[in-house]
Amino acid sequence: MTATIVRKPPRPRTRRPVWEEKPTLTGQAGKAVLLTLLVLGVLFPLWVILVTSLSSRETIAEAGGLVVIPKGIDTSAYETILAGGAVTRALWISTLVTVIGTAIALAVTVLAAYGLSRPRSVGYRWLLAYFLLPFLVYPPLVPKYLVVTGLGLKDTIWALILPPAISVFNLVVVRGFFQGVPQELLDSARMDGANDFLTLARIVLPLSRAVIAVVGLFYAVSYWNVWFDALLFIDRNDMYPIQRVLQSYLLAGQAPHTSGGTSGVTMPPTESIKMAVVILTVAPIVAVYPFIQRHFIKGVLIGAIKG
């Protein structure tokens, strides 16, 4: 009987071993400076944008553009853009795409991952190859565009939801996790007469909450971030997701393809309104992220090793 010993990676060290040299002062200082710069490099722009979006017109004029040090809180920018118009509509559409898309994508991925988790089932090798091949060969742009338009999906949210509803990477991650579910549990479910659907729902899924959360986050983020698919498939201004509206607000001078995208606003947006749109685009990601962050290192790693 061969034991199935899964060697756990050693925990990261938390104390300096006795044999190691004392750290040098310059080394420590260099590390501190590097890491501080790194953290500030991410947090500082977020801070400036947040503060500017909450600043009054006068504060912004005084600062000459962007505000670094807050002076009072003024939510008028948010009130303006959330009162209806292009941004409000785009937020709704993005929310709709994200919620429906994540639900569909998770369902498709979980089912396929379970269906492919059992070597020696019918057609296993062929099906696995079929599902993994798109990982190497990307669907080409032009024919994909023709397929989606040919199916009449243009200017519907389904053009944004269906094509990315199965990601091979996520499939591999989930499948790897399912294959780690102890065999005894599955056998006992079968003994009790559970079919595969029941086993998946009652045994496998409750054990896989962490990986489902991680993969769900990946899908949700990619749906929230959808921009190019919207450029391809959505021509109507009132169907734009938030990323396209953000683009026309912030980068309008840079990307004339979307000129006329901001039908709800006639005057050029003020600095605080622009920054408020950035914050509203970033907010859902920043809000969800800390809850799932601790899971995903594990989840991604399982996928990386098994894949």
Place this chain on the structure above:
Amino acid sequence: MSTRKASVAVGSDLTRPGGPTPPARAARPATRRTGRARRVPLRTRLRRDWQLLVMVAPGFLLLLVFSYVPIVGNVIAFQDYNPYLGDNPLQAFLHSDWIGFGQFQLLFEDPAFWDAFRNTLAITAFQLVFFFPLPIFLAIVLHNLLSSRLRGFIQTVVYLPHFFSWVLVVSFFVAMLGGAGLLAQTMREAGLEPWNVMTNPDTFIILVTAEAVWKDVGWGTIVFLAALSTIDQNLYEAAAADGAGRWRRLWHITLPGLRPVIVLLLILRLGDALSVGFEQFLLQRDAVGRQASEVLDTFVYHFSIATGNYGYGAAAGLFKAAVGLCLILAANKIAHMLGERGIYSRS
């Protein structure tokens, strides 16, 4: 009914190789089991596994429609595809003329295509030198932090930009470094001539690399951190006992420990040498101009869907895909020759 249940139970026994770990799989008397599984007639196996097939079906259909049909649809690269023939793309495809390699001929004579080709290779090479080593370096620094709480905090912060869209990342850079951004504002206040890096074609390659680093340097450390945590700590102690200092330990233990991962990622990067990102370049193309910012992916978009010349774009896309496939096979071959595992070796 009872017989069916029994067959299902036996089937379940057959279907599972035991544990999920490869060693256990290899150690079982697998050959006998496979032999027996082979003899189960197809009908029995279908009855046993039909639920699995039903589960796989939605994903199968999605991939068929949105991956496999487009891959086959690449053949319009050999057509003079006219979207106005017929009511839908399928009819247009059936009615369009076949012209062989005509599109490719046009493509290779197009200076804009070679611009895009050159830009793509230049950006890949530049990022290989100035981006690729950074996550390795950062992972080693993070791994050696003693306080797990500090490490966790830094990881949380630096992973975050990975989840931002390119529209957001470019917006951040415009807000910080653009003509009306914080840097220009500060420079104006200090009485200096502000420089706008967002619209300068000469420094564009540095700009896109900086953006890519900002977005993904943290995320890139994950795989290296994992590899670092699997290096046997006793090696370090033994080396230290033999008098190896921290740089020698880094050179002789840490880097060799990371080697398989580094080689694997290099192969993947080389295989993807013709893809340097897409949205990032599309978003900034109009700010810095086509000459500096057109890459192969944006070329495909601009010369097909944006202009309606589908066959031409498909040809460019097909060329890129074909070269990419050759590159990844070649890179894998080289890795095998260097004694590394590569990507296709089956465990």
